[in-house]
Each structure stands twice: as structure tokens, then as C-alpha cells.
Amino acid sequence: MSVLTEKVMTRDWGKPGQNTLKGYKERGGYQQLKRVLDSMQPAQITDEVKKSNLRGRGGAGFPTGLKWSFVPSLEKNTKPRYLAINADESEPGTAKDRFILENDPHMLLEGIGIACYALGAHSCYIYARGEFKYPSSVLDAAIAEAYADGIFGKKLMGKDFELNVVQVRGAGAYICGEETALLESLEGKKGWPRLKPPFPAVVGLFGCPTVVNNVETIAALPRIFEKGADWFSKLGAAKSGGTRLVTLSGSVIRPGTYEVSMDTSMRELIYDKEYGQGLPEGRNVKAVIPGGSSAPVLTPDELDVKLEFDAFKPLNSMAGSGGVIVIDDATCAVRSIWRVARFYAEESCGQCTPCREGQPWMARLIRKIEEGRGEMSDLDTLMNVAQAIAPWPPIGLGNTICALGDAGALPVQSFVQKFRKEFEEHITRKGCPYGEKPWGAYGEFQ
Amino acid sequence: MSEPLFTPAEQKRFDDGIAQLLSHYPNDRKSAAMLPALRLLQSIKTWCPPEGMKLVAERLETTVAHCYEVATFYVMFHTEKPGKYVIDVCTNLSCALRGAEGMLKYLEQKLNTHAGTNGEKVFLRETECLASCGTAPCMQINEDHHENLTKEKVDRLLETLT
Numbered sequence: 001m002s003v004l005t006e007k008v009m010t011r012d013w014g015k016p017g018q019n020t021l022k023g024y025k026e027r028g029g030y031q032q033l034k035r036v037l038d039s040m041q042p043a044q045i046t047d048e049v050k051k052s053n054l055r056g057r058g059g060a061g062f063p064t065g066l067k068w069s070f071v072p073s074l075e076k077n078t079k080p081r082y083l084a085i086n087a088d089e090s091e092p093g094t095a096k097d098r099f100i101l102e103n104d105p106h107m108l109l110e111g112i113g114i115a116c117y118a119l120g121a122h123s124c125y126i127y128a129r130g131e132f133k134y135p136s137s138v139l140d141a142a143i144a145e146a147y148a149d150g151i152f153g154k155k156l157m158g159k160d161f162e163l164n165v166v167q168v169r170g171a172g173a174y175i176c177g178e179e180t181a182l183l184e185s186l187e188g189k190k191g192w193p194r195l196k197p198p199f200p201a202v203v204g205l206f207g208c209p210t211v212v213n214n215v216e217t218i219a220a221l222p223r224i225f226e227k228g229a230d231w232f233s234k235l236g237a238a239k240s241g242g243t244r245l246v247t248l249s250g251s252v253i254r255p256g257t258y259e260v261s262m263d264t265s266m267r268e269l270i271y272d273k274e275y276g277q278g279l280p281e282g283r284n285v286k287a288v289i290p291g292g293s294s295a296p297v298l299t300p301d302e303l304d305v306k307l308e309f310d311a312f313k314p315l316n317s318m319a320g321s322g323g324v325i326v327i328d329d330a331t332c333a334v335r336s337i338w339r340v341a342r343f344y345a346e347e348s349c350g351q352c353t354p355c356r357e358g359q360p361w362m363a364r365l366i367r368k369i370e371e372g373r374g375e376m377s378d379l380d381t382l383m384n385v386a387q388a389i390a391p392w393p394p395i396g397l398g399n400t401i402c403a404l405g406d407a408g409a410l411p412v413q414s415f416v417q418k419f420r421k422e423f424e425e426h427i428t429r430k431g432c433p434y435g436e437k438p439w440g441a442y443g444e445f446q
Numbered sequence: 447m448s449e450p451l452f453t454p455a456e457q458k459r460f461d462d463g464i465a466q467l468l469s470h471y472p473n474d475r476k477s478a479a480m481l482p483a484l485r486l487l488q489s490i491k492t493w494c495p496p497e498g499m500k501l502v503a504e505r506l507e508t509t510v511a512h513c514y515e516v517a518t519f520y521v522m523f524h525t526e527k528p529g530k531y532v533i534d535v536c537t538n539l540s541c542a543l544r545g546a547e548g549m550l551k552y553l554e555q556k557l558n559t560h561a562g563t564n565g566e567k568v569f570l571r572e573t574e575c576l577a578s579c580g581t582a583p584c585m586q587i588n589e590d591h592h593e594n595l596t597k598e599k600v601d602r603l604l605e606t607l608t
Contacts, residue, residue, distance in 0.1 A: 089577050092538045094579065095577040132577075171481055171485065174574065174575075188477045188512075189480070190515055190519035206478075249579035249582060255581070293575075325539055339539045340539055343538055347574065439542055442544050445551075445583070445596075446545065446596055446597060
């Protein structure tokens with residue numbers, strides 16, 4: 001059993017006043033930013049982040065230090081540079097960033113100070129999803145405290161370096177979690193992703209070099225500089241440093257958001273008493289979506305996979321944003337993937353034809369099968385439509401501008417491939433084998 | 447003559463709010479404040495009425511079409527006046543596995559409405575993941591978040607809707 005030896009992200013959650021400046025400072029808050037400003041050059045900071053093996057927690061797991069290093073030098077590009085924080089947490093199954101904002105907002109703000117100094121960015125926009133009324137109010141209060149205390153503003157903690165931080169709230173569009181759609185939205189437009197290249201590090205917000213990082217990624221920085229890059233790197237797996245926040249939901253006894261070691265297996269997360277505590281009596285795992293609903297599904301024989309970024313590739317899936325959804329054996333697989341398909345149909349931004357037309361088409365076909373109106377040829381159509389959006393097995397690049405196409409098409413293909421018999425049973429029986437109760441162990445509203 | 451859009455107090459809130467928002471963006475990028483400006487308008491009027499959109503366009507030095515494009519793209523903006531209480535129920539997978547479909551039906555019965563129908567008092571909507579996956583099922587009433595819901599909790603919440 002791999003136990004979490006040391007809490008990193010959640011260490012101080014729930015302690016008195018931790019979501020205020022006073023409480024945060026009592027436990028050493030802002031000392032790392034101060035030390036970094038006093039004793040390190042920007043390039044050294046980026047080197048430390050590279051050494052820590054910190055990887056992006058938003059879904060793609062891209063090495064953070066490397067991402068920063070793509071920003072051109074001021075000699076080559078004299079435009080202002082920006083940091084944008086992605087707090088548009090909306091991948092189904094994922095609920096972690098909101099808890100950072102609610103429990104420890106200054107950890108994010110201190111990280112922003114460190115990152116902006118490293119990047120030479122004098123402005124940071126935190127893009128929070130529109131539905132986050134409470135988390136956003138906690139964050140706004142924390143930003144106001146940081147200004148009042150002289151942390152942000154004309155002189156970052158007294159250093160001759162101006163830093164302004166502002167929160168901007170979205171308005172209910174999943175696509176704005178995609179980094180270039182986020183930038184469009186920050187520019188006051190509808191969230192239509194941009195073609196890459198150029199990448200945001202070169203042409204980002206207002207045409208200027210911009211780094212877009214997830215909340216959890218930047219919130220890890222104060223700890224990295226407190227304990228050292230080597231320490232952080234060793235905590236994790238070979239090529240991904242630190243711990244992870246995962247959200248466990250669905251058919252487990254104790255759903256919730258947990259900090260886990262990257263060495264923890266999916267099985268341990270589901271069954272260990274510290275985490276999910278297994279499924280209720282008599283129920284077994286049927287399927288697990290491991291990294292938010294866009295991650296292709298796993299079956300019970302694949303649960304020994306470790307919760308680190310590189311471990312999911314051989315299974316044609318991904319660690320994604322850490323949203324683990326457990327589906328028990330009394331749940332209908334077709335109904336489950338219909339909910340997922342419906343989501344991507346709703347949230348397709350409408351820019352690329354395969355996604356705009358394909359996602360609703362897939363959702364309709366799955367619904368048709370679920371309701372007992374399906375034919376065997378529908379399964380081929382379903383796979384063809386999905387394949388036209390993004391090929392299976394995944395190659396990391398679909399036929400659309402952004403990854404929302406893949407996000408909708410790959411899970412569908414994984415479900416049809418792994419639960420084909422159940423799809424066929426719906427067709428031959430002309431109805432759902434689970435009848436009026438498709439939602440398993442906890443599916444009844446009580 | 448038609449009624450003015452804002453009362454004097456509302457007008458001041460709008461003017462001050464817009465000035466504050468514009469201070470966050472480069473001077474030649476006023477239209478970047480579109481989302482927060484529409485949010486401000488909606489917080490005052492409960493929706494984004496046509497006269498309000500015109501005003502936002504003027505202040506942000508952009509077109510009314512731009513306002514509509516944005517307001518209709520994002521589901522949280524109302525381009526038609528919504529009922530007094532907008533109730534958003536997540537029915538995505540994590541919530542569905544914890545009873546969300548049943549909860550939606552329960553709400554439809556109790557409120558005597560159908561999801562997606564805008565009424566004078568209540569606008570009940572099926573919505574997408576609200577990041578309460580480990581605390582499902584959940585819903586929002588006028589953007590206030592409620593999670594770990596049961597029939598008993600829903601009953602109590604509905605009693606507060608006057």
C-alpha cells in the first residue's frame with residue numbers, strides 16, 4: 001500500500017483562518033514569495049520549477065517549467081506578458097480547484113506572485129467559472145487582502161516590480177477551460193478556440209506572450225520553494241513531481257476530493273478506508289472513468305494502474321483532471337455514456353463541423369439505443385461518426401481545432417468497444433435491461 | 447415615453463461598475479470587459495434587456511451585435527427575463543449516479559413545471575457539471591450552490607422560495 005507520506009496541497013485546509021491572509025501568514029504564508037524575490041533571478045525560478053517535475057493539473061499534464069520557457073525573451077519580444085490562471089473547472093467528475101479557492105486562496109495568490117516574477121508578467125487574470133459564486137467571493141476577498149497588505153500593486157512585496165491580479169468570471173461555457181478559448185473569453189468574446197501554432201506563450205492574450213496554468217499547478221509553487229524542487233520531484237513518480245488532488249465520485253461509499261500519492265493505484269483509491277471505502281455490499285465495479293469524463297473508460301481488470309500522468313497511456317486513457325467516476329455493476333453503461341455524450345453535444349462551441357454535428361449525432365444515436373429503438377447498424381454509424389471526430393485508438397490529435405472533439409469522441413469509442421455486448425443487448429431486447437432503474441447502487445433520489 | 451432602464455441608484459451602480467471594470471484592461475481593449483459588464487447589467491436588472499445591451503456596447507466602444515453574440519453564447523446570461531428563481535440542476539454522470547434524474551423529476555412535480563420551461567416564479571433548468579461531483583447531487587438556486595441533496599433538503603429549500 002502506498003500511503004501519502006506528507007500532505008502537500010491540503011496540509012493546512014480547514015485550519016483556523018486559513019482562507020484569510022492572517023491565517024495563511026501565521027503558517028508561513030508569503031515567506032517563499034519574499035525569499036524568491038530577495039534571492040533569486042527569474043531564470044533560476046524557472047529552472048527550479050523544471051527540476052521539480054511539476055506538471056499541469058488541468059488535464060494535459062504538460063511540464064510547467066517547460067511551458068514557461070516557451071515565452072520569448074524580452075530582447076526578442078518586447079510586448080507585455082501575461083499570466084492567466086485557469087479556474088474554469090468544468091470537466092465532469094472534477095471538483096478540486098474550487099476547494100483550493102475555498103480553503104486556501106492565498107496559496108494560489110502566492111504562487112501567482114512567484115510565477116509572474118519568473119515570467120516578467122505584470123498582470124495576471126484569474127478566469128473562474130461563472131457558477132463559482134462562493135469560491136469566487138473567497139478569492140476576491142483574498143485578492144483585496146493582498147492589495148491592502150502591499151503584497152500586490154505597484155511593488156510586489158516591496159520589490160520594484162508591479163503586479164496586478166484580477167479575477168474575471170466566466171458565464172457557463174465548458175469550452176472556456178480550453179486555454180485559447182479562455183483567452184478569447186478574457187478578451188470579451190465568445191469562447192471559440194484558436195488554431196495553434198502560434199501557441200499562447202508567443203501570441204496569447206491581446207496578442208502578447210501568455211502562460212495559461214491551472215489553479216492546482218500554480219498553488220503548488222509555494223510548497224516547491226519551501227521544501228525544494230528535489231523534495232517535490234521525489235514525492236511523485238519518475239516524470240511527474242508532487243502529489244495529486246483527485247475527485248472520487250459515483251458508486252463508492254465515501255465520495256470526495258482527496259490528496260493522493262502518485263504511487264496510489266486506482267484500486268486503492270476506490271477501496272482504501274482513507275478514500276472511497278469501496279462499493280456498497282453486493283456491488284462490484286463495472287467501469288471507471290479515470291480522469292474526468294473525457295478520459296476513455298477502464299474496466300475492472302485495469303484498476304491496478306497508478307494515479308500518475310504517464311501510467312494511463314498504455315490503457316488508451318489519461319489521468320486528465322483527476323476526476324474519477326466509479327460506475328457499479330447495477331448501472332447501465334449505455335445510459336452512462338449517453339450522459340457524457342449529451343454533455344459534449346451541449347458544450348461543443350460550434351466552430352468545427354465534425355464536433356458541432358458529430359457530438360449531437362452521437363448523443364441521439366446512444367439515446368435511440370438506450371430507449372430500445374436502435375438497430376445493429378447504429379453501432380457502426382456511431383463508431384464512424386466518432387472516428388470522424390477523433391480516431392481510436394487515440395493518437396493525441398483529432399480532426400478539430402481543439403481537444404473538445406477528442407473529449408467527446410474517445411469516451412464513446414471506449415464504451416462501445418468495452419461494453420459492446422450491452423449495447424447489442426439493448427438492441428436485441430428493444431429496451432434497457434435495467435428498465436426504470438439504470439443508475440445503480442445510489443441512483444435512487446432519497 | 448418609455449420608462450428609463452435604470453433608477454438613479456441603479457445608474458450609479460452601473461456607471462461605477464463599468465469604470466471599475468475598464469480599469470482592469472488596456473485602454474485600447476475596452477471590449478475585453480464584455481463578460482463582466484454583462485454580468486453587472488444582469489446583476490442589476492436580473493437579465494440583459496436590449497436597452498442595457500446598447501448601453502454596454504456604447505461604454506465598451508463596441509457593437510450591439512458583439513454584445514448579443516456573447517450574451518447568447520454563454521448560458522448564464524439571460525436574453526429573456528427569467529423567472530424569479532432560476533434553478534439549475536446538474537444531471538451529469540456523477541450526479542446521475544447519486545440520484546440526479548430522480549431529483550429533477552421530483553422538482554418538476556413539486557414545482558409543477560418541466561425542465562427548460564421559463565415561468566414567472568421559477569425557471570427550472572437541467573444544467574451541466576457544477577463541480578460537486580464528490581458531493582452529489584447538487585443544484586443552484588439563483589447561483590447559490592446546494593449539494594449532498596436529499597428530498598428533505600430540497601423540500602426545505604423550496605419552502606424558502608416565496
